[in-house]
Amino acid sequence: MKSFTKKLVTYVAFIIGCVVFVSCSRNLSKLHGINETGALKIDSSALEKSAVAVSKSFNIDTLSYGFRNRSLVVAGNQYFSKRVTAKINRFYKDKAYQTQWLFDQAPASLYYSVINTLKKADKFGLIPDDYDVASIEQRLNTVYKDKSSSMAEIADLDIHITEMYFLFTSHLLEGKVRSVGNGRNVWKRPSKELTMTDVELLLATTNSTQFDEAVEKMQPADVQYARLEKALEHYQSLARSPQANLPIISVPRKIAPIESSPVIPLIRQKLSLMDLKVYPMPFDSATGTMDSLFYDPNLVYGIKLFQLRHGLEPDGIIGDKTLKFLNQSFKEMADVIAINMDRMRWNSSDYGDSYILVNVPEYKMRVYENHKPELEMKVIVGAAQTATPIFTDVLEHIVFSPTWTVPVSIIKGEIIPNLKANPEHYSTKNFAFYKNDIEIDPAYEPWDSVALNPYEYRVVQNPGPDNSLGLVKFMMPNNLSVYLHDTPNRRLFSKDYRALSHGCVRLDEPAKFAEYLLRDQKGWNAERISKAMSNPTPTTILLKKHYDVHIEYRTAWVDEEGALNLREDIYGHDRVQLSQLLPAVKIPSTLVGME
Numbered sequence: 332m333k334s335f336t337k338k339l340v341t342y343v344a345f346i347i348g349c350v351v352f353v354s355c356s357r358n359l360s361k362l363h364g365i366n367e368t369g370a371l372k373i374d375s376s377a378l379e380k381s382a383v384a385v386s387k388s389f390n391i392d393t394l395s396y397g398f399r400n401r402s403l404v405v406a407g408n409q410y411f412s413k414r415v416t417a418k419i420n421r422f423y424k425d426k427a428y429q430t431q432w433l434f435d436q437a438p439a440s441l442y443y444s445v446i447n448t449l450k451k452a453d454k455f456g457l458i459p460d461d462y463d464v465a466s467i468e469q470r471l472n473t474v475y476k477d478k479s480s481s482m483a484e485i486a487d488l489d490i491h492i493t494e495m496y497f498l499f500t501s502h503l504l505e506g507k508v509r510s511v512g513n514g515r516n517v518w519k520r521p522s523k524e525l526t527m528t529d530v531e532l533l534l535a536t537t538n539s540t541q542f543d544e545a546v547e548k549m550q551p552a553d554v555q556y557a558r559l560e561k562a563l564e565h566y567q568s569l570a571r572s573p574q575a576n577l578p579i580i581s582v583p584r585k586i587a588p589i590e591s592s593p594v595i596p597l598i599r600q601k602l603s604l605m606d607l608k609v610y611p612m613p614f615d616s617a618t619g620t621m622d623s624l625f626y627d628p629n630l631v632y633g634i635k636l637f638q639l640r641h642g643l644e645p646d647g648i649i650g651d652k653t654l655k656f657l658n659q660s661f662k663e664m665a666d667v668i669a670i671n672m673d674r675m676r677w678n679s680s681d682y683g684d685s686y687i688l689v690n691v692p693e694y695k696m697r698v699y700e701n702h703k704p705e706l707e708m709k710v711i712v713g714a715a716q717t718a719t720p721i722f723t724d725v726l727e728h729i730v731f732s733p734t735w736t737v738p739v740s741i742i743k744g745e746i747i748p749n750l751k752a753n754p755e756h757y758s759t760k761n762f763a764f765y766k767n768d769i770e771i772d773p774a775y776e777p778w779d780s781v782a783l784n785p786y787e788y789r790v791v792q793n794p795g796p797d798n799s800l801g802l803v804k805f806m807m808p809n810n811l812s813v814y815l816h817d818t819p820n821r822r823l824f825s826k827d828y829r830a831l832s833h834g835c836v837r838l839d840e841p842a843k844f845a846e847y848l849l850r851d852q853k854g855w856n857a858e859r860i861s862k863a864m865s866n867p868t869p870t871t872i873l874l875k876k877h878y879d880v881h882i883e884y885r886t887a888w889v890d891e892e893g894a895l896n897l898r899e900d901i902y903g904h905d906r907v908q909l910s911q912l913l914p915a916v917k918i919p920s921t922l923v924g925m926e
Contacts, residue, residue: 386434386435386436386437387434387435388429388430388431388434388435388439389429389430389434389435389482389485389486390427390428390429391423391428391429391430391486391489391490392482392483392486408509410509411498411501411502414497414501414525415494415497415498415501417525418497418501418527418529418530419490419493419494419497421527421530422493422497422530422533422534423490423493425530425534426534430485430486430489431489431492431493431533432445432489432492432493433471433474433485433486433488433489433492435482435485436475437475438471438475440538440539441536441538441539441542442471442492443539444539444542444543445492445496445542446464446467446468446492448499448542448543448546449462449464449467449495449496449499450464452499453567454560454563454564455502455503455550455560455672456563456668456669456670456672456673456912457499457502457507457669457912458913458914461498461499461502461507462495462496462498462499463491463495464495467488467491467492467495470488470491471488474488496533497529497530500529500546500549501529502676503529503546503549503550503676504523504526504528504529504549504676505523505676505677506673506674506675506676506677507673507911507912508670508673508674508677508908508911508912509911510911511677511721511904511908513902513903513904513907515718516718516720516902516903516904517718517720517721517722517811518720518721518722518884518904519720519721519722519723520677521677521678521679521723523677528548528549529545529549532545532548532549533545550676551675551676553675555675555888555889556672556675558888558889558893559668559671559672559675559887559888559889560672561889562668562887562889562895563665563668563669563672566661566662566664566665566668566895567661567665569604569661570660570661570662570665572661574600574604574661575660575661575662577597577600577601578597579658580594580597580598580601580654580657580658581594581654582594582649582654585648585649585650586626586648586649587626587647587648588626588628588631588647588648589625589626589627589628589631590626591622591624591625591626592624592626593624595623595624595625595626595630596612596623596624598630598634598649598657599612599623599630601657602630602633602634602637602657604661605637605895606633606636606637606894608633610629610630610633611629613625613627613629626649631647632647634647634649634653635647636894637653637656637657638653640890640894640895640896640897641653641656641896641897641898641899642692642693642694642827642896642898642899643656643827644827656897659897664887664895664897666909666913667886667887667897667900667905667909668887668895669909669912669913670886670905670908670909670912671885671886671887671888673908673912674883674884674885674908678723678881682699682879682881683879684699684700684701684702685698685699685700685701685876685878686698686699686878686879686880686881687699687726687878687879687880687881688880688881688883689710689712689815689836689880689881689882689883690883690884690885691712691713691719691721691830691882691883691884691901691902692884692885692886692898692899692900692901693885693896693898694709694710694711694712694829694830695707695708695709695710696708696709696710696815696836696838698844698847698878705847706843706844706847708838708839708840708843708844709824709829709839710815710829710836710837710838710839711818711823711824711829711830711831711832711836711837712829712830712831712832712836712837712901713830713832713833713834713835714830714831714832714833715830715901715902715903717740717832717833717834718830718834718901718902719813719832719834719835719836719882720811720813720834720882721882721883721884721904722809722811722813722882723879723880723881723882724807724808724809724813724879724880724882725807725808725877725878725879725880726805726806726807726815726848726874726877726878726879726880727806727807727808727873727874727877728806728871728872728873728874729803729804729805729806729845729848729849729871729872729874730803730804730806730869730870730871730872731802731803731845731860731863731864731866731869731870731871731872732794732795732802732803732863732864732865732866732867732868732869732870733794733798733800733802733803733804733816733869734791734792734793734794734798734869735791735792735798735799735800736789736790736791737789737790737791737792738812738833739785739786741833742785742788742790743785746790747778747783747785750773750776750778751778751779754773754774754775754776754778755774757773758773758774760792760797761792761793761795761797761798762790762791762792762793763790763791763792763793764776764788764789764790765788765789765790765791766787766788766789767787768789794866794867794868794869795867796819797819798819799818799819800816800817800818800835801816801817801818801819801837801841802817802841802842802864802865803816803817803841803842803845803863803864804816804817805838805841805844805845805848807880811834812834812835813834813835813836813882814835814836815835815836815837815838815841815844815880816835816836816837816838816841817837817838817841817864818837818838823837824839830901830902836882842857842860842861842864845860845864846860848874848876848878849872849874851875851876852872852874852875855872884902884904885898886898886899886900886904886905
């Protein structure tokens with residue numbers, strides 16, 4: 332009896348298998364170029380469940396579908412068009428020209444991973460519309476519902492999804508913004524070789540978990556980037572909330588601590604949202620009521636922290652500069668975070684163990700050893716009309732008691748106009764004038780002549796306490812004539828707005844910086860450095876240890892306490908670059924170059 336039952340079960344199983352095989356064969360026989368070795372689709376959606384028994388990837392006929400000659404249209408951006416086209420060619424070649432996202436009867440499970448990621452591109456400070464998500468979903472619905480749809484249409488859509496995915500990953504790997512300059516304000520963006528990292532990661536991906544991990548790997552491996560991403564989510568959420576429509580704060584005069592003002596409740600509310608901290612209404616013991624108009628000590632403390640996080644003097648006085656930042660909308664803050672995230676994608680996240688970083692909008696320089704800041708000081712950077720270039724270079728040597736060869740731009744813009752007004756203007760200022768390399772007395776030169784050629788002149792300021800470079804300069808071999816140096820005008824470091832130079836970076840504590848750089852070079856102690864800085868002739872010291880110097884433009888970052896720091900857009904780079912990152916965004920000029 333047991334033997335008969337066993338045979339019966341086997342026979343029934345065989346019959347069922349044959350029926351399934353015949354059913355599958357009938358479905359598959361209608362398809363052109365199907366690869367029978369394709370993986371089965373398993374997903375929770377109703378569409379996939381209904382097709383799981385027969386749905387498989389299939390071969391793309393590269394001749395019929397014009398795959399090799401396909402050209403990607405990316406909003407007029409040939410740079411990304413070429414890169415993405417190279418990636419899809421490599422991807423499908425390595426995949427033996429099989430579909431990736433779409434099977435013959437239903438989408439693959441990874442389709443839902445890719446479409447959900449593209450839909451949430453704003454999480455990374457990007458725009459979902461850039462990746463044609465709505466069109467893809469519409470075409471998908473049509474291609475599986477319409478019985479007349481061909482394998483060519485499915486294959487074409489599969490390739491298009493791959494195009495949009497690699498456009499997205501190219502933005503993650505390299506940043507979306509390409510034109511980073513701003514008129515004459517130089518920004519030398521480092522070039523990046525074409526990488527196939529995203530292609531290789533996708534080829535190795537078989538499930539949604541691996542897909543998410545791959546997207547994570549393509550972003551900068553920098554703790555600051557991760558913090559900005561979290562802050563972006565917070566301010567995007569605030570921008571969508573009812574609190575996003577808070578009125579503009581306006582006051583006829585500054586508000587000092589312990590004063591009262593009708594706008595205090597609004598300030599307290601806005602600050603609570605930005606700092607994620609409650610600033611309670613103070614209790615008025617005289618009247619026994621809550622006086623919400625009182626600028627109480629708790630709120631004063633909060634405003635001082637707010638001022639510090641925005642590079643302002645933390646005096647607790649609510650004036651124009653503080654109000655400009657308080658009146659930034661949550662959407663504007665999110666956009667500034669987004670452009671700073673994109674900038675981090677432009678550069679290599681690995682700066683090495685030792686480097687120097689100058690953040691222009693913060694007016695700060697830091698020296699890092701083993702990825703930790705060892706030295707920090709205030710700096711003065713270029714004024715808006717003579718902006719400090721944004722670039723990377725190498726610090727190679729120090730010059731004590733330097734001379735200063737005046738750039739032609741300053742000869743034309745300042746020296747000659749001053750001499751026209753007064754030929755004796757520079758007679759006591761330790762300058763030497765040369766015309767065609769012959770020293771001249773500027774008092775006898777025809778500066779009003781229409782035939783005057785500024786390029787014939789060379790002006791050099793000799794070493795001394797009044798030298799515009801101060802008593803020491805730190806040299807980088809670039810063709811921008813930009814370096815780090817001392818300055819005789821020390822009082823300017825007390826200002827919170829320090830975009831005041833001709834383009835070079837002035838240091839608040841140059842002797843301390845020199846001592847740090849020379850700490851491992853025998854004989855160069857603080858005393859010898861001080862003596863070299865006061866010598867009447869220049870002394871050049873080659874550094875045994877060179878440092879990469881990164882002059883950067885970060886207007887948003889998150890500090891160790893998790894608080895968002897913002898700085899004004901002194902050169903207008905945020906405004907120009909955001910017009911490319913988020914084309915629909917209009918950045919108000921209120922935070923651009925406010926002094």
